[in-house]
Amino acid sequence: MNYQFNWGIVLEYRSLLVDGLLVTLQLAALSFLASILLGLTTAIGRSFMPTYVSTAFTVYVEVFRNIPPIVQFFFWSFAVGLNVFPASLVALSVFTSTYIGEIIRSGIASIPKTQAEAARSSGMPEFYVIFYVILPQAVIRVIPPLSVEFITLIKNSSIAMTIGLTELTFQTQEIEARSFRGFEAATTVTIMYVLLALVVVLVMHLFEHLVRLDIRKG
Amino acid sequence: MDFSVLWPNTPYMLDGLKVTIVLALVSLAGSLVGGTFLALLRLSPWWWLRWPAILYIDLLRMVPLIMVIFWFFFLLPILTGGPVGATTAALAALIAFNSSYMAEVIRAGIQSVSRGLVEAGRCSGLTYRQCMWNVVLPIAIKNILPSLVNRLIALVMGTSLVYIIGVTEFFRAANNINNRIFRPYEIYISVAVVYFLLCYSLSLFGRFLERRLAYAKTS
Numbered sequence: 373m374n375y376q377f378n379w380g381i382v383l384e385y386r387s388l389l390v391d392g393l394l395v396t397l398q399l400a401a402l403s404f405l406a407s408i409l410l411g412l413t414t415a416i417g418r419s420f421m422p423t424y425v426s427t428a429f430t431v432y433v434e435v436f437r438n439i440p441p442i443v444q445f446f447f448w449s450f451a452v453g454l455n456v457f458p459a460s461l462v463a464l465s466v467f468t469s470t471y472i473g474e475i476i477r478s479g480i481a482s483i484p485k486t487q488a489e490a491a492r493s494s495g496m497p498e499f500y501v502i503f504y505v506i507l508p509q510a511v512i513r514v515i516p517p518l519s520v521e522f523i524t525l526i527k528n529s530s531i532a533m534t535i536g537l538t539e540l541t542f543q544t545q546e547i548e549a550r551s552f553r554g555f556e557a558a559t560t561v562t563i564m565y566v567l568l569a570l571v572v573v574l575v576m577h578l579f580e581h582l583v584r585l586d587i588r589k590g
Numbered sequence: 591m592d593f594s595v596l597w598p599n600t601p602y603m604l605d606g607l608k609v610t611i612v613l614a615l616v617s618l619a620g621s622l623v624g625g626t627f628l629a630l631l632r633l634s635p636w637w638w639l640r641w642p643a644i645l646y647i648d649l650l651r652m653v654p655l656i657m658v659i660f661w662f663f664f665l666l667p668i669l670t671g672g673p674v675g676a677t678t679a680a681l682a683a684l685i686a687f688n689s690s691y692m693a694e695v696i697r698a699g700i701q702s703v704s705r706g707l708v709e710a711g712r713c714s715g716l717t718y719r720q721c722m723w724n725v726v727l728p729i730a731i732k733n734i735l736p737s738l739v740n741r742l743i744a745l746v747m748g749t750s751l752v753y754i755i756g757v758t759e760f761f762r763a764a765n766n767i768n769n770r771i772f773r774p775y776e777i778y779i780s781v782a783v784v785y786f787l788l789c790y791s792l793s794l795f796g797r798f799l800e801r802r803l804a805y806a807k808t809s
Contacts, residue, residue, distance in 0.1 A: 375668040438789035439782045440747035442761060447782065451774035523652070530654035534754060541656050554664035562657050569652035 381553040382560045385543075392543035393564060399460055399539060400526045406465035407525070408518075411472030412507075418473070419480045420502055429473075437470035441531050449535040460532035468525050475517045479510035512583060519576035523569050530565075540564060593776050599767045606763025607784065613677075613684065613749045613759055618742060620685035625692025630722065632697055643693070650690035655748050659683040663755045680752035688745050695737045699730035736803060739796030743789045750785070760784070 382389070417429035436444070444467055449459035483506050491501040533542035544561045548554035596603075631643035650658065662683035666674040703726045711721040731738075750761040758766070764781045768774055 375671075434790060434793075435786060438743070438786045438793065440750040440761070440785055442750045442753065443778060443782050443785060446765075446774075447778040450768070451778045527652075527654035530656045531751065533656065541654065541660070544657070544660055548664075554660070555668055558657065558661040558664050562653050562661055565654060565657060566649060566652045 375555075377556065378553055379556055381547065381551050381556050385547045385551070385557070388543045388546055389540070389560065389564070392538060392540035392561075393568075395537065395539040396526065396529055396568075399457070399464065399529050399532060399537070400522070403461050403464040403468060403529070404522055404525055406461065407468035407472050410465060410469030411474075411476055414469065414473035415476035415480060416502065416507075418477055420498070433470045433473055436466050441467045441528055442534055445531055445535050456532075456535055456537045459535060460529070460537050464525065464529055464532070467528065468521065471524070472518065472521055475514050475521065476510065479514035480506060482513060483509050515576070515580050515583065519572065519580075522576070523572050526568060526572070527565070591775055591779075592773075593780065595771060595773055596767075596776055596780060599771070602767065603760065603763050606758055606760040609758060609763075610746070610749050610760040613680065613752065613757070614742075614746045616681055617684035617688055617749070618745060620681070621688035621692045621745070622738075624685055624689030625696050626727070628689055628693035629696035629700060632693060633700060647690045647693050650687055651694075655683075655687050655751050656754060658687045659752060659755055662686065676752075676755045676757045679755060680757045684745070684748060684752070688741070688748070691741055691744070692738075695734050695741055696730065698737070699734035700726055702733045703729045733803070736796050736800040739792055739799060743792050743796070746789060746792070747785070 414429045414433060418426045418433075421429075441463065444463040445460060448454050448463045449456065452459070454462065487505055487509070488501050491505045492498075496505070529539060530541040532539055533545070536542070538546075540561055544554070544557045547557035551557075628643050628647060631639045632647060634640050634643075659680060663676070663679040666679050666682060700722075707725060707729070708721060711725040712718070716724070749759055752759060753762045753765070756762070761781060764777050768777045
């Protein structure tokens, strides 16, 4: 090993890394929101709607979860022709929503059938049964797997670099191109992703704690 | 849209598909071996074996695959002191990355084997190692076959990411063609269809295994 390490490069290019981190956070936050909305829609569609609607949602889920995300990024960017950020947002949200939809659907399935039956027989319209009785209980139950999915989403957001979004991973290449210090850059960015995941785990843990306390108070 | 423009390019695409399948199979084999050893280390009674395994598994699972690929791409030349082919770097990264996920699946399988069996094995005079290899692992692997198939799907989708370091697998082959004939709609849709058929048939196979396993458990 004759390689001379130069970790000073990290400080020298810190503004690139910070910019990249901000773009990653922005993309991850927006597409998490969008994929929760999309996932909620597919879960409701597959759990409560008539067969032809639920079949359509099943097709949506099976199609978009079985195509590698990089292909989806390229499709929205180069075939459809969206700008880099919207293309990343759509690709990431659609891909993640298929997983989140399945998680929420299993949450809905875990609520005993008797709950819905009791609500219906006491005269509640279907809308209330879904949004006031079933969903609140289901959503609370799926918070832990959703937080895992958020970490996965942050990791998948790195694929946006392939279509040219200047997020965190993109900056690795940028620093490598400017200084030929690819290893130092890649190591630093890797550590940043680990820290990001740890922060998410911590925050979600606190959030989960708060929500659960809330339930117990009734 | 006119898909016939793709016909002259199918041999090139098929070559790429072959590379993708070879990458997937080699990294599947590698990560099964790596994952089994990591899982065994992870469950070891000795902390100095257990902790490094935990650290490795959890760290790798927090990092995007693209970063791991980049990292190996830059690391291997430093370690060997000479140029390393992109395919070698890609395989090393895929195996290192997928081993950590495989390890968790295999660990779950090992822990699904009832303690009674392990104790019976140990009582009849098997050593810890014999008991693991001959009693626990065969049952564990049968139990986790459906999850292994799911990991295989993720692994196949992951191979498309080695595109970034210049390995001409299926996705890169498709991009090369697109750069020449510029037919993004036709090309990316057909790429998506091929990946979909590959991954969806695997997922149907996984569901079949799951049903058979559930049946075997009830009967």
